[in-house]
Amino acid sequence: MREIPTNPANLIAGETGDWEIVMGLEIHAQVSSNAKLFSGASTEFGADPNSQVSFVDAGLPGMLPTINERCVEQAVRTGMGLNAEINLYSVFDRKNYFYPDLPQGYQISQFKQPIVGRGMVTIELSDGTTKEIGVERLHLEQDAGKSLHDQHPSQTYVDLNRCGVALMEIVSDPDMRSAEEASAYVEKVQRIVRYVGSCDGVMAEGSLRADVNVSVRRPGGELGTRCEIKNVNSMRFIRQAIEYEARRQIEILEDGGRIDQETRLYDPNKGVTRSMRSKEEAHDYRYFPDPDLLPLEMEQEWVDAIRASLPELPDVKKARFMADFGLSEYDARTLVSDRESADYYEAVASGRDPKLSANWVTTDLFGYLNRTGINIAESPIKAAQLGQLIDRIIDKTISGRIAKEVFEVMCETHQDPDAIIAEKGLKQVTDEGAITAVVDQVIAENPDKVADVQGGKEKLLGWFTGQVMKLSGGKANPQAVNKILREKILGG
Amino acid sequence: MAANSELTGLTLAQARDALAKGETTSVELTEAYIDTISTARPLNAFVTETPEKAMEMAKASDARRASGTVGAMEGLPLGIKDLFCTKDVLSTASSHILDGFQPPYESTVTTNLWNAGAVMLGKLNMDEFAMGSSNETSHYGPVANPWRPEGDNRTFVPGGSSGGSASSVAAEIVVAATGTDTGGSIRQPASFTGIVGAKPTYGRCSRFGVVAFASSLDQAGPMTRTVKDAAIMMGSMVGFDSMDSTSVDMPVPDFESALTGDIRGLKIGIPAEYRIDGMPAEIEKLWQQGEAWLRDAGAEIVPISLPHTKYALPAYYIVAPAEASSNLARYDGMRFGLRVEGQDLTKTYEKTRAEGFGAEVQRRIMIGTYVLSAGYYDAYYLKAQKVRTLIGQDFEQAFGQVDAILTPTAPSAAFAAGEKSGDPIAMYLNDVFTVPASMAGLPGMSVPAGLSDNGMPLGLQVLAPAFDEMTMFRVGGVLESAAAFTARPNKWWLA
Numbered sequence: 001m002r003e004i005p006t007n008p009a010n011l012i013a014g015e016t017g018d019w020e021i022v023m024g025l026e027i028h029a030q031v032s033s034n035a036k037l038f039s040g041a042s043t044e045f046g047a048d049p050n051s052q053v054s055f056v057d058a059g060l061p062g063m064l065p066t067i068n069e070r071c072v073e074q075a076v077r078t079g080m081g082l083n084a085e086i087n088l089y090s091v092f093d094r095k096n097y098f099y100p101d102l103p104q105g106y107q108i109s110q111f112k113q114p115i116v117g118r119g120m121v122t123i124e125l126s127d128g129t130t131k132e133i134g135v136e137r138l139h140l141e142q143d144a145g146k147s148l149h150d151q152h153p154s155q156t157y158v159d160l161n162r163c164g165v166a167l168m169e170i171v172s173d174p175d176m177r178s179a180e181e182a183s184a185y186v187e188k189v190q191r192i193v194r195y196v197g198s199c200d201g202v203m204a205e206g207s208l209r210a211d212v213n214v215s216v217r218r219p220g221g222e223l224g225t226r227c228e229i230k231n232v233n234s235m236r237f238i239r240q241a242i243e244y245e246a247r248r249q250i251e252i253l254e255d256g257g258r259i260d261q262e263t264r265l266y267d268p269n270k271g272v273t274r275s276m277r278s279k280e281e282a283h284d285y286r287y288f289p290d291p292d293l294l295p296l297e298m299e300q301e302w303v304d305a306i307r308a309s310l311p312e313l314p315d316v317k318k319a320r321f322m323a324d325f326g327l328s329e330y331d332a333r334t335l336v337s338d339r340e341s342a343d344y345y346e347a348v349a350s351g352r353d354p355k356l357s358a359n360w361v362t363t364d365l366f367g368y369l370n371r372t373g374i375n376i377a378e379s380p381i382k383a384a385q386l387g388q389l390i391d392r393i394i395d396k397t398i399s400g401r402i403a404k405e406v407f408e409v410m411c412e413t414h415q416d417p418d419a420i421i422a423e424k425g426l427k428q429v430t431d432e433g434a435i436t437a438v439v440d441q442v443i444a445e446n447p448d449k450v451a452d453v454q455g456g457k458e459k460l461l462g463w464f465t466g467q468v469m470k471l472s473g474g475k476a477n478p479q480a481v482n483k484i485l486r487e488k489i490l491g492g
Numbered sequence: 493m494a495a496n497s498e499l500t501g502l503t504l505a506q507a508r509d510a511l512a513k514g515e516t517t518s519v520e521l522t523e524a525y526i527d528t529i530s531t532a533r534p535l536n537a538f539v540t541e542t543p544e545k546a547m548e549m550a551k552a553s554d555a556r557r558a559s560g561t562v563g564a565m566e567g568l569p570l571g572i573k574d575l576f577c578t579k580d581v582l583s584t585a586s587s588h589i590l591d592g593f594q595p596p597y598e599s600t601v602t603t604n605l606w607n608a609g610a611v612m613l614g615k616l617n618m619d620e621f622a623m624g625s626s627n628e629t630s631h632y633g634p635v636a637n638p639w640r641p642e643g644d645n646r647t648f649v650p651g652g653s654s655g656g657s658a659s660s661v662a663a664e665i666v667v668a669a670t671g672t673d674t675g676g677s678i679r680q681p682a683s684f685t686g687i688v689g690a691k692p693t694y695g696r697c698s699r700f701g702v703v704a705f706a707s708s709l710d711q712a713g714p715m716t717r718t719v720k721d722a723a724i725m726m727g728s729m730v731g732f733d734s735m736d737s738t739s740v741d742m743p744v745p746d747f748e749s750a751l752t753g754d755i756r757g758l759k760i761g762i763p764a765e766y767r768i769d770g771m772p773a774e775i776e777k778l779w780q781q782g783e784a785w786l787r788d789a790g791a792e793i794v795p796i797s798l799p800h801t802k803y804a805l806p807a808y809y810i811v812a813p814a815e816a817s818s819n820l821a822r823y824d825g826m827r828f829g830l831r832v833e834g835q836d837l838t839k840t841y842e843k844t845r846a847e848g849f850g851a852e853v854q855r856r857i858m859i860g861t862y863v864l865s866a867g868y869y870d871a872y873y874l875k876a877q878k879v880r881t882l883i884g885q886d887f888e889q890a891f892g893q894v895d896a897i898l899t900p901t902a903p904s905a906a907f908a909a910g911e912k913s914g915d916p917i918a919m920y921l922n923d924v925f926t927v928p929a930s931m932a933g934l935p936g937m938s939v940p941a942g943l944s945d946n947g948m949p950l951g952l953q954v955l956a957p958a959f960d961e962m963t964m965f966r967v968g969g970v971l972e973s974a975a976a977f978t979a980r981p982n983k984w985w986l987a
Contacts, residue, residue: 059822059827062699064736065737096818098824100824286818286869288814288864291708293738294737
């Protein structure tokens with residue numbers, strides 16, 4: 001285990017002193033593919049129960065698994081996203097246990113020789129710092145079906161649609177020390193799988209879920225006994241489950257008790273973790289290499305071709321945005337949070353002021369999308385349209401303030417900014433004659449304030465600018481207004 | 493119209509030629525077999541007879557022939573071991589736990605046979621889940637060997653696990669039958685019943701749709717009256733199948749063309765380690781006779797060593813049960829077959845599996861579960877896999893010196909029913925000569941070569957390098973000619 005210096009901010013104060021949480025996560029990410037890992041059945045979410053089940057998935061006699069190359073490719077892509085070693089030779093094993101939603105009586109998984117080895121993920125924390133979390137491995141395995149206990153008063157129903165769907169199990173090192181770090185890690189892995197397109201990362205649909213191993217210890221001390229919290233399926237629940245579980249363990253230890261190694265479940269309704277099974281009840285899975293499948297051997301050229309096809313990964317993209325566009329760490333982080341946002345931003349910023357573009361995308365566009373709950377990929381305001389709006393600010397056709405108005409109209413009508421400007425007559429007035437006429441009017445109506453300005457209250461000039469802008473309906477070029485006001489009142 | 497016995501007396505090759513010449517039809521041939529099967533029920537060779545289906549297939553075959561389409565197995569009526577899944581036809585693996593199971597799919601091997609024009613007479617009895625060497629573990633009762641020693645009225649076992657296949661071929665109630673061989677389940681019963689049984693190289697026959705016993709060992713093959721029949725039938729069973737990841741994409745030679753009768757210059761290995769303690773003199777004598785036949789035919793006899801032979805059987809009885817314990821986990825009463833309700837899930841599992849599996853299957857599931865358990869895996873399963881690698885290396889080295897290997901098929905002739913069924917170890921020893929080739933995935937065949945002192949058939953085994961079935965058939969053909977095995981069982985079941 002890598003030695004990680006204790007961060008005092010992460011310590012939890014107990015009755016008898018400080019405690020430190022130590023966590024490792026197993027993330028199960030459902031592979032995006034049309035077909036299951038070892039059968040041709042569809043993997044679409046939300047289909048009628050048992051409508052996407054092949055004879056292989058149902059464990060009928062004589063049925064054999066055949067590997068889906070697409071799923072292998074997705075695991076390799078993910079491994080690359082995790083900066084991990086790709087193992088050209090890996091082995092599928094059987095994990096044996098009985099349950100009605102596991103028709104074969106075993107899950108095909110990878111035990112001793114996974115497809116992806118050691119990797120490293122950088123997480124970003126709210127205080128602006130980053131931390132490296134080690135990845136032990138990623139392996140491919142089959143998902144089980146679903147037992148439905150709520151369909152009948154005394155019977156359990158089984159839906160095998162999910163049975164055999166490919167999962168990537170990503171196992172981290174026990175490098176996390178706070179609930180924030182754990183959820184930042186899950187967010188980062190979610191971002192990576194979405195970037196490489198290997199998993200849709202939708203926790204609510206169960207396509208990304210985490211098992212959290214939690215233990216507590218004295219700061220920097222001996223590791224404590226861990227409990228595994230199974231199948232937590234939202235960022236918020238991950239944080240809540242960890243906070244609760246750490247508190248529970250600390251209370252037991254401070255009362256002189258002992259932590260039993262066990263598997264627990266998080267109950268989001270009550271906000272507590274409950275024991276599911278103890279170590280004594282743990283299965284002996286009797287792993288052994290699946291004799292129905294040959295070892296998985298990949299050609300280096302095939303792996304190289306996958307690497308060549310990978311998109312720019314979020315860390316690299318963020319660094320580039322900061323270096324090439326001069327963006328702040330915060331803006332860059334926001335913009336690379338998903339591939340679509342980053343692509344959108346780059347389209348807007350292309351040939352334009354990158355910082356101004358970043359402001360419009362992160363503030364106005366994201367604000368609009370958040371308000372309306374629209375995904376950026378479906379944004380009715382296209383990057384070219386937002387770019388056009390920024391162009392009109394740069395070429396002084398409209399002021400920044402008018403631009404906000406135009407943007408509001410764009411949100412309503414999805415029209416091009418040029419069309420809105422023309423239709424509403426919002427073109428900025430730069431004609432000095434027209435502006436001078438308005439300036440003269442304002443000066444004539446406010447002789448006392450003119451005197452104040454001339455008496456030294458130059459700040460009042462701003463008030464005059466406001467009045468002129470108001471009378472011109474905001475269309476007067478503010479720089480021109482200022483220049484003329486100065487000349488008229490202060491004599492240039 | 494020919495008499496039934498004339499038709500059923502034809503070998504596969506002879507029937508094929510008679511059909512080609514128009515001397516008979518598939519319908520006529522099939523009817524003859526259906527009649528004969530009905531007289532042979534005391535053998536208990538069938539779990540399910542499918543006469544209607546057989547007639548339908550025979551008519552379709554004759555129609556194809558009339559239209560000029562003739563497959564390699566056109567019109568030939570076969571028995572199918574009940575380990576093969578056959579669409580909409582009860583497929584039981586001779587286990588109670590598969591009660592009523594009619595698969596909605598067809599195994600690749602049987603699909604290949606039907607595509608070649610063959611006709612299905614029914615599903616043949618076997619040891620439950622192919623676990624056994626005497627066909628006494630079937631839920632549907634033991635199969636009888638058509639052979640009995642002169643003056644002996646006891647029932648003798650046909651060997652196993654393909655006992656129904658062996659018995660039905662020997663009794664001439666099918667032209668030929670499919671078998672499967674995990675540790676000798678084609679070759680040992682072939683030896684016990686005086687027929688030919690051939691197991692191709694692992695990977696030649698698709699395992700898709702064959703109920704799994706031990707996946708890394710299971711391999712289908714033909715059980716026939718002659719070597720030529722086996723060559724013809726194997727050609728229609730094998731072939732690459734994308735549905736089986738262990739299927740091998742290799743060209744399939746014309747096996748029949750291997751039967752040149754010429755083995756001059758071939759080197760035949762005689763492995764010293766197969767001369768085991770306590771081997772009956774009659775087996776030793778037959779083996780030496782086989783050596784002499786091949787030498788006389790112009791082959792060179794070469795003494796060889798397969799040093800790890802004695803570890804093959806113990807290693808096999810670790811690897812095969814380990815895989816079986818996992819393969820048989822799917823029989824849980826949840827989705828198909830037998831279900832015995834208990835008061836909760838665990839009890840339902842326990843009752844279903846306790847009632848559904850027979851004693852031998854339960855024994856192997858327990859052995860397999862044990863050897864894979866935490867703390868025992870390295871000592872048993874892993875070590876057995878290492879032994880398996882060494883056995884493979886033994887053969888590789890041997891085949892650097894010789895073209896084929898000759899051994900006895902089994903250490904004894906068929907024994908009387910019940911004689912060994914109480915002693916699993918004695919039963920397992922039946923496979924001592926067949927298991928090493930299974931562990932190495934090599935092709936092997938048993939050819940009837942003579943009779944034991946009490947008049948029961950004995951076979952000799954020919955082993956060949958991986959994917960060299962051609963040499964196996966070539967040597968097997970010469971052995972068959974030299975042995976001129978013409979003895980037939982006296983049909984006691986007709987009395």
